[in-house]
Amino acid sequence: MNLRTPLGDEVLDLRAGDRVTLSGKVYTARDEAHERMRREGIPFDPRGAAVYHCGPVVAGERILAAGPTTSARMNAFTGFLLEAGVRAIIGKGGMSPAVRELLRGRAVYLAFTGGCAVLAASRMRLSGVYYPDLGMAEAVWAIELDHLPLVVGMDAHGADLFAEVGEKAKLQFRRLSNSTEKEPA
Amino acid sequence: MMRDPGDPALFAAIARATRDALAEAEVNLPRDVIAALEQARSRERNPVARGELDQILANVALAAERNAPLCQDTGVPVVYVTLPPEIACTFSLYRAVEEGVRRATREVPLRPNVVDPLTRKNTGDNTGPGIPAVHVRPGNEFRITVLPKGAGAENVSRLGMLLPTEAGTIPRFVTETVLLAGGRPCPPVILGVGIGGTFDGAAALAKEALLLPIDSMDQYEQAICDAVNTLGIGPMGLGGDTTALAVKVRRSACHTASLPVAVNVQCWAARRASRVVEVPP
Numbered sequence: 001m002n003l004r005t006p007l008g009d010e011v012l013d014l015r016a017g018d019r020v021t022l023s024g025k026v027y028t029a030r031d032e033a034h035e036r037m038r039r040e041g042i043p044f045d046p047r048g049a050a051v052y053h054c055g056p057v058v059a060g061e062r063i064l065a066a067g068p069t070t071s072a073r074m075n076a077f078t079g080f081l082l083e084a085g086v087r088a089i090i091g092k093g094g095m096s097p098a099v100r101e102l103l104r105g106r107a108v109y110l111a112f113t114g115g116c117a118v119l120a121a122s123r124m125r126l127s128g129v130y131y132p133d134l135g136m137a138e139a140v141w142a143i144e145l146d147h148l149p150l151v152v153g154m155d156a157h158g159a160d161l162f163a164e165v166g167e168k169a170k171l172q173f174r175r176l177s178n179s180t181e182k183e184p185a
Numbered sequence: 186m187m188r189d190p191g192d193p194a195l196f197a198a199i200a201r202a203t204r205d206a207l208a209e210a211e212v213n214l215p216r217d218v219i220a221a222l223e224q225a226r227s228r229e230r231n232p233v234a235r236g237e238l239d240q241i242l243a244n245v246a247l248a249a250e251r252n253a254p255l256c257q258d259t260g261v262p263v264v265y266v267t268l269p270p271e272i273a274c275t276f277s278l279y280r281a282v283e284e285g286v287r288r289a290t291r292e293v294p295l296r297p298n299v300v301d302p303l304t305r306k307n308t309g310d311n312t313g314p315g316i317p318a319v320h321v322r323p324g325n326e327f328r329i330t331v332l333p334k335g336a337g338a339e340n341v342s343r344l345g346m347l348l349p350t351e352a353g354t355i356p357r358f359v360t361e362t363v364l365l366a367g368g369r370p371c372p373p374v375i376l377g378v379g380i381g382g383t384f385d386g387a388a389a390l391a392k393e394a395l396l397l398p399i400d401s402m403d404q405y406e407q408a409i410c411d412a413v414n415t416l417g418i419g420p421m422g423l424g425g426d427t428t429a430l431a432v433k434v435r436r437s438a439c440h441t442a443s444l445p446v447a448v449n450v451q452c453w454a455a456r457r458a459s460r461v462v463e464v465p466p
Contacts, residue, residue: 017233057257057296064294065257070337070369093337093368093422113237114337114371114421115454116244117257135307137296149240151233151423161233165424166367169416173364176412177357 002147006048007087011108014152016159021147022110025127026090028054030069032138033131034077043130043140046084050110053091055137057117063124063143065117068092071109075099082107094153094162101158109154111161123148191277194465199278199329202460203285206331207262208293210458211254214245217400218375218430218455225373225427234425238373241420241453256454259295260333262286262317263392267324272464274321282319282329283312298336320389327462332395338374338452341366344388347444355380355446356409362448363413363429368422371452373430375399376413379447382437387445390435395451399431406432420453430455 003010005024014020027044029037029051037043053074056066071091078089078099087107089095092114103109112120128142154160190199222245226238248255264282268274289295290311299313300306311317343362347354359378366374379390402410410432419425430453439445 019233019236055257055296057254057259057294059294065254065259065296067257069258070340072369092371111421111423113240113244114368115256115258115335115452116240117255118248118251118253119240119244121253122247122251135297137298149236151236153423161424162368162422165418165422168424169364169367169418172416173360176360176415 005050007050008048011087012105012156014108014155016152016155016161018152020110020150020152022050022088022150023145023147026050026052026143026145028052028056028141028143030055030138031073032134033140034074036131036134038077038080042081042084044142046081046086049086050088050090051081051086052143053089056141058126058136058141061126063121063126066120066124067115067117068112071095078102090150094160097163100154100160100163103154103156104158105156108152108156110150111153112148112150120148186271187273188271188464189273189277190275190281196277196281196284198462198465199281200284200288202329202462203264203282203331204288204292206329206458206460207286207289207295207333210331210333210456211259211293211295212252213249214255214454215457217398219245221399221430222373222453225430229426231419231425233423234419234427237420237423238427254293254295255456256335257296258335258337259293259298260335260456261298262311263332263334264317264319265330265332265396266319266321267326267328268321269325269327270323272327278321279319282317286311286317327464328459329462330396330457330459332392332457335452335454338370338450341370342391342447342449344384344445344447346384347446349442349444351444356412358446359409359432359448360412360416362450363418364416366450367418370450371454372418372422373420373427373453375430375451375455376432377449377451378432378434379449380434380436381439382445383439384445386437387447388449390437391447391449394433394435395449395455396457397433399433402431402433406434
């Protein structure tokens with residue numbers, strides 16, 4: 001499925017594990033930008049918006065590298081964005097059960113492949129910046145996307161690929177531990 | 186005759202070698218790592234995981250083509266220097282390496298990642314007290330090896346002071362480290378394992394293990410790698426057969442009452458490169 005911002009109820013049709021592309025505008029935000037937005041208000045129109053956990057390498061007007069950062073760091077700062085109308089969070093590694101509940105009925109978490117910074121940059125055009133005083137990594141960059149390839153990691157119905165995989169890994173780890181304990185020393 | 190790295194021509198050569206090694210590491214993934222990713226792609230059965238590995242391989246090719254850093258987290262510079270007997274180990278050696286880091290930051294360019302640990306103020310040039318970490322060893326040639334280390338994988342690395350009787354649980358400790366990390370370190374990962382030494386020594390060994398080529402593993406390393414891959418965490422934690430590309434172990438002697446074990450987790454973007462310093466006449 002090809003998505004375009006501003007996003008609406010079409011995000012409710014997505015299911016964890018689906019491959020999609022996203023076009024239109026995204027806003028980068030990491031730890032410090034989240035803190036400032038919560039304190040001072042969101043500087044862009046959040047309705048139907050997509051927020052990307054990313055601190056890009058920018059040279060002049062060009063984005064050179066823009067892969068995702070670890071989303072879990074933003075777990076505690078995500079509610080106000082979703083309540084303001086943000087429909088997609090993009091990042092890597094997934095988010096907490098609390099965020100999963102906040103996504104219900106309104107938004108999705110889209111995973112972009114960690115480290116694929118040049119691939120991301122090849123689908124991006126820089127269109128503006130907020131909070132430049134936070135520095136290159138922490139500023140909010142407004143970016144025009146052209147078909148960024150993503151996986152639905154958490155959908156709007158409580159399905160969470162990361163949690164499912166994590167649960168299975170935990171079970172397998174327990175199996176491994178039990179089998180090694182039974183082995184003679 | 187003993188040469189001083191403070192000599193302007195030699196200083197410039199050291200800075201250039203550091204800069205060039207960083208530029209190479211940030212853009213071109215080592216061949217053994219690319220080969221491991223390709224093999225993983227051909228073996229992978231999970232369709233989401235295959236998609237992720239395809240994107241990784243596409244990104245690797247695109248970075249080389251555009252001469253751009255593979256990942257926006259260009260890491261903190263970790264530098265290993267081998268020093269031949271005719272080069273003096275002076276403070277200027279460290280200053281020259283720092284100069285090379287500053288040049289790479291401007292010219293590659295690299296993201297300025299280095300901050301004060303408490304105020305979080307960015308130094309702007311990827312240097313600061315203790316950064317770059319420069320490890321100097323005696324050697325036959327004057328060589329600079331860089332290992333730019335991203336934070337996602339570094340943050341889930343782990344150190345355990347095991348009991349001397351617990352050597353059999355080391356594979357479990359390593360596997361548990363990967364379990365706790367989940368998708369956060371950008372799997373598929375490479376695991377550098379340091380066994381023995383002291384508290385700090387084990388961690389240093391684990392990082393040095395990441396300098397080893399990953400095109401072969403011994404039986405011990407392979408067994409740990411296989412166990413880790415049964416977890417099914419997969420690329421980016423989205424599930425799949427490929428959680429670790431390789432495990433590399435380095436050992437050192439230790440106290441009879443200790444068993445330090447360190448696991449330094451490395452993301453798939455296992456960047457390392459090396460340059461010989463061209464010593465001017």
